[in-house]
Amino acid sequence: LAKTTQPISMDSYEGQEVNITCSHNNIATNDYITWYQQFPSQGPRFIIQGYKTKVTNEVASLFIPADRKSSTLSLPRVSLSDTAVYYCLVGDHSGNTPLVFGKGTRLSVIA
Amino acid sequence: EAGVTQFPSHSVIEKGQTVTLRCDPISGHDNLYWYRRVMGKEIKFLLHFVKESKQDESGMPNNRFLAERTGGTYSTLKVQPAELEDSGVYFCASSQADRYQETQYFGPGTRLLVL
Numbered sequence: 001l002a003k004t005t006q007p008i009s010m011d012s013y014e015g016q017e018v019n020i021t022c023s024h025n026n027i028a029t030n031d032y033i034t035w036y037q038q039f040p041s042q043g044p045r046f047i048i049q050g051y052k053t054k055v056t057n058e059v060a061s062l063f064i065p066a067d068r069k070s071s072t073l074s075l076p077r078v079s080l081s082d083t084a085v086y087y088c089l090v091g092d093h094s095g096n097t098p099l100v101f102g103k104g105t106r107l108s109v110i111a
Numbered sequence: 112e113a114g115v116t117q118f119p120s121h122s123v124i125e126k127g128q129t130v131t132l133r134c135d136p137i138s139g140h141d142n143l144y145w146y147r148r149v150m151g152k153e154i155k156f157l158l159h160f161v162k163e164s165k166q167d168e169s170g171m172p173n174n175r176f177l178a179e180r181t182g183g184t185y186s187t188l189k190v191q192p193a194e195l196e197d198s199g200v201y202f203c204a205s206s207q208a209d210r211y212q213e214t215q216y217f218g219p220g221t222r223l224l225v226l
Contacts, residue, residue, distance in 0.1 A: 034214075042217075042219050043115070043202045043204070043217025043219055043220050044217050045217065046214035046215070046216075049214070087154075098144060098159055098167065098170070099144075099146075099154075099156065099204075099215060100156070101146075101153050101154040102153060103153055
């Protein structure tokens, strides 16, 4: 399984765009990149998933360069409610395979 | 649509006692997973059910842990006897079986404290 490296923590003011980069140098051809969000006292929640280039949904954008050795989760105009831990996962995350979590990035949004 | 539910939300027991955690997956989800995070560590996979069958139990720490999913609906995870190092948050997740790259939906977790 590809190992991921991401910042331990980040702070941001409300209204700013936040970019969290994840390194995954050993990503395999069949691997997808998936981001989960976890609020305090809750289970992780799927945010976005991608294989290459750019993916955007109502919550975030995911940028993946051509070599796929890293990826960047972009949260536009964060609010206080975006304070959470964000996990970058890399693997063949089909519906029947376990997820492998790292330490995640703790994002704190301040007013 | 109801999400994944877990019971209880918190449990405090003494070392040597038995505790049973319950998970109700999203209706229609054949895949059910158990994960846990012990204090200061990452979330770790425990086991995976497809319907009532154990697909992968490679993450189960030892034979004090017993998971069941009779009838392929809800699942229970029993810890007997509980040890101090079993303290942590136990998460359950579910997903559909027939959709590639289907995401997993997590419950809120059960916080277990063994004294």
